Amino acid sequence: xxxxxxxxxxxxxxxxNGHISFRREKYVPNGGPDGGDGGKGGDIIFEVDKxxxxxxxxxxxxxxKAEHGxxxxxxxxxxxxxxDLILKVPDGTILKEEESGKVIADMSGDNTRQIIxxxxxxxxxxxxxxxxxxxAPQYAQPGxxxxxxxxxxxxxxxxxxxxxGFPNAxxxxxxxxxxxxxxxxxxxxxxxxxxxxxxxxxxxxRGFVMADMPGLIEGASEGVGLGHRFLRHIERTRVxxxxxxxxxxxxxxxxxxxxxxxxxxxxxxxxxxxKPIVIAANKIDAxxxxxxxxxxxxxxxxxxxxxxxxxxxxxxxxxLKELLYAVQHLLETTASEAIHFEQEFFPEEMEEGDxxxxxxxxxxxxxTKTYSVEGPRIEKMLGYTNLDSEKGFVFFQRFFKxxxxxxDLKKMGIKDRDTVKMYGHQFDYYSEDMDLDEMNExxxxxxxxxxxxxxxxxxxxxxxxxxx
Numbered sequence: 294x295x296x297x298x299x300x301x302x303x304x305x306x307x308x309x310n311g312h313i314s315f316r317r318e319k320y321v322p323n324g325g326p327d328g329g330d331g332g333k334g335g336d337i338i339f340e341v342d343k344x345x346x347x348x349x350x351x352x353x354x355x356x357x358k359a360e361h362g363x364x365x366x367x368x369x370x371x372x373x374x375x376x377d378l379i380l381k382v383p384d385g386t387i388l389k390e391e392e393s394g395k396v397i398a399d400m401s402g403d404n405t406r407q408i409i410x411x412x413x414x415x416x417x418x419x420x421x422x423x424x425x426x427x428x429a430p431q432y433a434q435p436g437x438x439x440x441x442x443x444x445x446x447x448x449x450x451x452x453x454x455x456x457x458g459f460p461n462a463x464x465x466x467x468x469x470x471x472x473x474x475x476x477x478x479x480x481x482x483x484x485x486x487x488x489x490x491x492x493x494x495x496x497x498x499r500g501f502v503m504a505d506m507p508g509l510i511e512g513a514s515e516g517v518g519l520g521h522r523f524l525r526h527i528e529r530t531r532v533x534x535x536x537x538x539x540x541x542x543x544x545x546x547x548x549x550x551x552x553x554x555x556x557x558x559x560x561x562x563x564x565x566x567x568k569p570i571v572i573a574a575n576k577i578d579a580x581x582x583x584x585x586x587x588x589x590x591x592x593x594x595x596x597x598x599x600x601x602x603x604x605x606x607x608x609x610x611x612x613l614k615e616l617l618y619a620v621q622h623l624l625e626t627t628a629s630e631a632i633h634f635e636q637e638f639f640p641e642e643m644e645e646g647d648x649x650x651x652x653x654x655x656x657x658x659x660x661t662k663t664y665s666v667e668g669p670r671i672e673k674m675l676g677y678t679n680l681d682s683e684k685g686f687v688f689f690q691r692f693f694k695x696x697x698x699x700x701d702l703k704k705m706g707i708k709d710r711d712t713v714k715m716y717g718h719q720f721d722y723y724s725e726d727m728d729l730d731e732m733n734e735x736x737x738x739x740x741x742x743x744x745x746x747x748x749x750x751x752x753x754x755x756x757x758x759x760x761x
Contacts, residue, residue: 301443303409304357305439306412307439308332308412308435311416311435312365312418313430314327327367327420331372332371332372332415334439337378345383360375365418387634388445410440414437415436453530454504456504456536457535458536458537459545540575650667652701662708663712666714
């Protein structure tokens with residue numbers, strides 16, 4: 294089954310937590326910290342498989358997760374890195390972020406393998422936090438969580454020539470006559486509901502790939518009928534062959550049909566109309582009325598507009614040779630620049646700092662105020678910070694200052710000795726700066742990578758306890 298569209302959710306692996314342990318040997322009863330670092334989480338990687346031509350494997354499976362990194366061990370053992378998850382896609386697949394519709398990657402041409410989501414880094418073990426003033430750190434860094442992303446996969450066929458036209462114009466018959474393809478052929482609308490690929494071989498080493506696109510109807514640029522399923526495949530083609538039914542058995546006017554399709558192409562993507570377009574006036578073997586020759590009208594109308602028009606019969610083969618050689622000449626004289634969609638969405642820029650927080654004020658009878666601060670970034674920070682350790686406590690102070698929470702509290706009128714609550718923890722606020730000499734003993738690399746570049750001042754006194 295051909296499938297050119299799929300929606301999936303991908304998640305990179307979490308980093309393993311750092312380990313807390315201390316050397317305990319026969320003659321070293323009070324050894325130093327030896328907790329190892331956690332392993333890195335697995336990446337999500339997309340890779341082109343030249344043997345695939347459909348996204349069918351993503352039809353019945355939605356969620357894909359890479360392996361988590363393992364926790365570090367004692368004796369400075371590094372946790373095992375999580376295995377990467379490689380997802381195979383056909384050549385020409387576009388990856389888009391679902392909500393914004395922005396391009397994440399174009400898996401075509403030279404871009405045959407790309408890391409889409411990187412796994413979380415492993416946390417540092419407590420062996421990294423020993424200092425002359427803190428020789429037995431009870432703190433290890435947690436691993437960083439992986440990233441989750443909802444992705445849309447769109448397959449845009451990679452073909453030299455796109456065969457377009459209204460339903461029942463004879464495209465499948467034409468493709469079968471000139472290529473090695475074997476599409477379904479019948480005399481009713483929408484015989485072709487999936488693109489068909491075929492190779493035109495001239496026998497002298499020359500040739501090209503032609504794609505028969507699903508039949509177009511008016512309104513396709515707004516998604517009517519097969520809509521965008523038809524139009525998305527045209528974007529990568531270099532030349533278009535517009536097959537028009539000149540027999541008009543269903544009462545359609547061939548000249549109006551050509552204009553109608555050109556209008557849909559322009560509304561969907563105006564740049565498509567810059568491609569070379571050849572018009573094939575099909576079904577010249579039919580019997581026409583004496584007072585109206587539709588082939589002649591199509592030829593006179595569109596040659597005057599600069600198009601090449603070739604009268605053909607896909608059923609009998611009449612005129613096909615001249616048309617194909619003209620298409621080959623266009624391919625040879627048209628720039629062969631690959632059509633590549635540039636990246637617009639960068640998953641690595643999904644920053645925790647953008648996560649919002651809310652502040653609520655509760656006033657007691659004695660006039661003191663309690664400020665309740667909650668938000669996803671704060672909750673996550675408290676989840677991986679050991680507030681009972683010196684390092685974790687100072688890190689918390691640093692976060693409070695640099696995240697903008699203190700500035701917002703000042704704007705809301707916080708005063709000394711007012712209480713601040715955060716997810717089961719509370720402390721008394723003081724506006725005086727703490728002694729920075731203590732902070733200078735710490736290296737920024739000891740902190741979570743998300744907050745490496747944070748600077749600022751710190752509070753002299755914070756009384757922190759678990760809320761009853």
